[in-house]
Amino acid sequence: MSHAxxxxxxxxxxxxxxxxxxxxxxxxxxxxxxxxxxxxxxITLLFGAQDGDTSFRLAxxxxxxxxxxxxxxxxxxxxxxxxxxALCAGLSGWWVTQKRNTxxxxxxxxxxxxMTAFLTWAAAGGSIPVVGLLGGALALAVPxxxxxxxxxxxxxxxxxxIAIDGQLLFGAFAAAxxxxxxxSTWVGLIAAMAAGLLVAAVLxxxxxxxxxxxxxxxxxxxxxxxxxxxxxxxxxxxxxxxTLNDPxxxxxxxxxxxxxxxxxxxxxxxxxxxxxLLYVTVALVTWALWRTRWGLRVRAVGEHPKAADTVGIKVNxxxxxxxxxxxxxxxxxxxxxTLVSVPQxxxxxxxxxxxxxxxxxIFGKWxxxxxxxxxxxxxxxSNLQGVLSVIxxxxxxxxxxxxxxVVTVFAVAGLVGRSRAPAADGVPYSVxxx
Amino acid sequence: xxxxxxxxxxxGHTPGPTVKEPPAKAPxxxxxxxxxxxxxxxxxxxxxxxxxxxxxxxxxxxxLIMFTDDRVRETFGYVTARxxxxxxxxxxxxxxxxxxxxxxxxxxxGREGGPALDFATQIRPLTETLKFAxxxxxxxxxxxxxxRAALFNIGGRGQMLLAGAASGWVAYQFELPWPIHLTLxxxxxxxxxxLWGGLVGFLKARTGAHEVILTIxxxxxxxxxxxxxxxxxxxxxxxxxxxPKSLPxxxxxxxxxxxxxxxxxxxxxxxxxxxxxxxxxxxxxxSLGFRIRAVGANPAAARSSGIDVGxxxxxxxxxxxxxxxxxxxxxxxxxxxxxxxxxxxxGIGFDAITVALLGRSKPIGIMFAGLLFGAFKAGxxxxxxxxNIPVDIVLVVQSLIVLFIAAPALVRAIFRxxxxxxx
Numbered sequence: 022m023s024h025a026x027x028x029x030x031x032x033x034x035x036x037x038x039x040x041x042x043x044x045x046x047x048x049x050x051x052x053x054x055x056x057x058x059x060x061x062x063x064i065t066l067l068f069g070a071q072d073g074d075t076s077f078r079l080a081x082x083x084x085x086x087x088x089x090x091x092x093x094x095x096x097x098x099x100x101x102x103x104x105x106x107a108l109c110a111g112l113s114g115w116w117v118t119q120k121r122n123t124x125x126x127x128x129x130x131x132x133x134x135x136m137t138a139f140l141t142w143a144a145a146g147g148s149i150p151v152v153g154l155l156g157g158a159l160a161l162a163v164p165x166x167x168x169x170x171x172x173x174x175x176x177x178x179x180x181x182x183i184a185i186d187g188q189l190l191f192g193a194f195a196a197a198x199x200x201x202x203x204x205s206t207w208v209g210l211i212a213a214m215a216a217g218l219l220v221a222a223v224l225x226x227x228x229x230x231x232x233x234x235x236x237x238x239x240x241x242x243x244x245x246x247x248x249x250x251x252x253x254x255x256x257x258x259x260x261x262x263x264t265l266n267d268p269x270x271x272x273x274x275x276x277x278x279x280x281x282x283x284x285x286x287x288x289x290x291x292x293x294x295x296x297x298l299l300y301v302t303v304a305l306v307t308w309a310l311w312r313t314r315w316g317l318r319v320r321a322v323g324e325h326p327k328a329a330d331t332v333g334i335k336v337n338x339x340x341x342x343x344x345x346x347x348x349x350x351x352x353x354x355x356x357x358x359t360l361v362s363v364p365q366x367x368x369x370x371x372x373x374x375x376x377x378x379x380x381x382x383i384f385g386k387w388x389x390x391x392x393x394x395x396x397x398x399x400x401x402x403s404n405l406q407g408v409l410s411v412i413x414x415x416x417x418x419x420x421x422x423x424x425x426x427v428v429t430v431f432a433v434a435g436l437v438g439r440s441r442a443p444a445a446d447g448v449p450y451s452v453x454x455x
Numbered sequence: 456x457x458x459x460x461x462x463x464x465x466x467g468h469t470p471g472p473t474v475k476e477p478p479a480k481a482p483x484x485x486x487x488x489x490x491x492x493x494x495x496x497x498x499x500x501x502x503x504x505x506x507x508x509x510x511x512x513x514x515x516x517x518x519l520i521m522f523t524d525d526r527v528r529e530t531f532g533y534v535t536a537r538x539x540x541x542x543x544x545x546x547x548x549x550x551x552x553x554x555x556x557x558x559x560x561x562x563x564x565g566r567e568g569g570p571a572l573d574f575a576t577q578i579r580p581l582t583e584t585l586k587f588a589x590x591x592x593x594x595x596x597x598x599x600x601x602x603r604a605a606l607f608n609i610g611g612r613g614q615m616l617l618a619g620a621a622s623g624w625v626a627y628q629f630e631l632p633w634p635i636h637l638t639l640x641x642x643x644x645x646x647x648x649x650l651w652g653g654l655v656g657f658l659k660a661r662t663g664a665h666e667v668i669l670t671i672x673x674x675x676x677x678x679x680x681x682x683x684x685x686x687x688x689x690x691x692x693x694x695x696x697x698x699p700k701s702l703p704x705x706x707x708x709x710x711x712x713x714x715x716x717x718x719x720x721x722x723x724x725x726x727x728x729x730x731x732x733x734x735x736x737x738x739x740x741x742s743l744g745f746r747i748r749a750v751g752a753n754p755a756a757a758r759s760s761g762i763d764v765g766x767x768x769x770x771x772x773x774x775x776x777x778x779x780x781x782x783x784x785x786x787x788x789x790x791x792x793x794x795x796x797x798x799x800x801x802g803i804g805f806d807a808i809t810v811a812l813l814g815r816s817k818p819i820g821i822m823f824a825g826l827l828f829g830a831f832k833a834g835x836x837x838x839x840x841x842x843n844i845p846v847d848i849v850l851v852v853q854s855l856i857v858l859f860i861a862a863p864a865l866v867r868a869i870f871r872x873x874x875x876x877x878x
Contacts, residue, residue: 183667231862236607236667238861240808241854248850249519255845256523368847376671383668419683426675433664433672 162400167354168378183239186375192355200268217352559837588829597778610670611804613677652776660765
């Protein structure tokens with residue numbers, strides 16, 4: 022552009038009017054999805070009407086301030102809530118015609134109203150333990166959140182980590198074994214982190230040093246870890262269960278004051294130390310990734326390794342460190358299985374949770390907070406299924422269990438929002454330009 | 456994503472001089488080149504790397520067996536005082552394990568001092584290996600074909616489950632004469648899996664969603680769908696039962712036994728061999744195969760030369776699903792004919808990935824890889840029964856083999872093999 026410098030000297034003709042064209046990017050998806058969900062629930066209610074009252078138990082048994090149990094007539098309440106949903110859908114649709122986007126608060130209002138309507142209908146004639154439902158969802162989501170955080174870190178630096186499941190499983194195994202040997206939960210937790218780190222080191226060796234396709238390494242590592250832990254379980258752990266597979270459990274540690282807040286306290290602040298560690302980890306990872314020099318480098322290496330290399334960032338070293346750190350984080354999630362939920366290791370006990378965590382990473386668009394929320398959503402879906410099967414819901418349990426996976430398919434297929442991976446995600450880097 | 460296929464030359468020609476030679480000399484030089492290519496490929500080390508990868512994996516497996524053996528650990532306690540005990544115990548553990556593996560997978564000469572076995576009993580393990588190899592080869596071909604188009608099909612489990620459910624339903628629901636009923640059941644199963652697989656290709660083509668996530672998620676969806684169908688009397692569940700299981704397949708829809716009733720080997724193995732030939736033909740002789748390989752090598756270049764990449768994705772995933780479905784059909788109509796269950800896939804959907812990787816995504820390679828892993832499977836069960844070594848060791852050895860093969864540089868460094876010359 023040789024004439025780029027010339028316009029500076031010639032003033033623009035005064036009569037030419039500058040017209041700013043407004044460009045609105047309007048998202049119709051929210052309105053469409055709101056409508057579909059509302060109509061779907063309304064049809065369900067029409068054809069599967071259930072009589073009776075529904076109670077929502079808001080208080081835990083040992084609450085300081087006892088909230089009352091709310092009892093409502095199911096059919097009427099469900100229809101009123103559906104009306105609210107319909108209003109949300111209408112409002113969102115109206116805003117689309119006004120070229121305005123659906124704000125976050127409307128999504129939240131809709132989600133809460135829809136979910137409550139569904140619960141009121143599904144649990145007609147019974148009662149729903151709200152604290153148990155939400156607290157249990159958080160507990161079920163713990164390994165998923167740790168896994169998703171590790172996944173986000175790895176992929177932000179450009180290394181796809183399919184081996185999350187293996188890291189969780191190996192973490193659970195190491196926590197059970199060393200926790201039992203030492204009788205200390207904290208040693209178990211550290212062992213789990215070391216185990217996750219070890220798997221990450223193997224992943225790094227093959228993916229970063231030997232430029233093997235990262236997806237293949239991840240899948241094969243998962244199989245390898247299943248093989249090793251199952252083998253060791255039958256050969257070593259099961260015959261010596263008393264000494265090697267009887268780890269201590271983390272006790273619940275209510276936080277004073279915070280734990281006494283009605284509803285919120287019992288859900289968030291009467292949990293085990295691992296859960297508090299989770300809060301800290303989420304905050305730290307988010308802060309480090311977006312607000313520190315280290316985070317900037319990690320993201321640079323994942324987006325444009327060549328540019329990062331040019332300005333002197335050691336690409337592969339940065340990737341190695343990030344992958345190892347991510348492995349340790351995922352390992353903590355593995356400890357949750359054997360040190361919190363079941364005090365015993367069992368073969369393939371993660372049940373593919375690592376793959377769900379991977380889905381949360383993509384669903385959460387490679388952002389720590391959103392990935393955490395996605396993982397919490399998956400935890401909620403699986404706990405909802407458990408709670409509903411106890412109170413006897415009209416929906417077959419298989420469909421509730423299927424829900425997170427169907428949601429993920431929709432999410433990645435772009436109906437909810439197109440997600441974009443870091444540019445150099447999964448691409449090995451070597452200086453000679455592969 | 457790069458594909459694990461590094462064939463230097465699909466046709467065996469060397470690029471350059473051969474093409475310019477007069478046609479009269481072509482046949483001779485073609486043959487020569489073929490031998491040259493074979494020789495070079497051995498020296499350059501693909502086969503050598505494969506061999507040493509297997510060796511390395513078996514070594515690691517031996518260490519695992521050794522250190523988890525009770526007598527070895529006992530003798531290790533006084534290894535400085537009497538090292539001989541330790542080494543003989545280690546040797547016994549490893550030798551015992553691998554001879555049991557061999558007896559279970561290939562040939563069983565009979566125990567020393569035990570009753571003499573007739574030849575049919577001695578050779579029975581080999582037929583078991585072939586029986587296990589059938590579905591592994593079929594599913595491996597499916598995964599391998601997808602690899603050739605740079606697609607990673609981890610959806611083997613879901614595709615097998617749906618194939619098994621569809622094929623099992625046809626097999627118990629209808630009353631038809633033998634060849635028609637069997638054919639119909641096979642086609643139903645393969646079709647169901649083809650649609651399930653094709654859905655992934657279609658979604659990838661239309662929305663750009665990653666097929667790895669899609670196939671993993673659809674595995675779970677398929678599992679719960681089949682589980683649901685199997686727990687509903689009105690759908691697949693056998694009447695008057697509470698177990699999630701369907702009625703057994705009718706005799707007229709089962710794959711016939713190949714060697715009489717003494718052996719479990721059934722027609723499924725031959726179907727898998729036919730599939731090898733078909734896939735070889737598709738890949739190397741058909742224009743579809745050319746499109747698949749072009750898309751796999753470089754989708755952007757394929758698009759600009761006029762290939763409909765999205766459609767190729769869909770078609771490849773359909774064929775891939777159908778092949779994996781053949782493995783599911785194989786299970787339901789041949790290996791376990793007592794009815795459809797949710798664990799009919801028996802881990803084959805995932806094993807198929809390792810089979811395809813070991814076979815380097817080439818049909819012939821996949822056939823041999825399937826035979827090897829079939830032998831591991833047959834032998835693994837025998838090892839567990841006679842030596843009390845958990846069958847999971849087979850998973851360890853298999854995954855290590857694939858890991859090492861995928862990193863030839865590592866294997867070359869360990870065994871100091873010469874580096875491969877640029878092809």
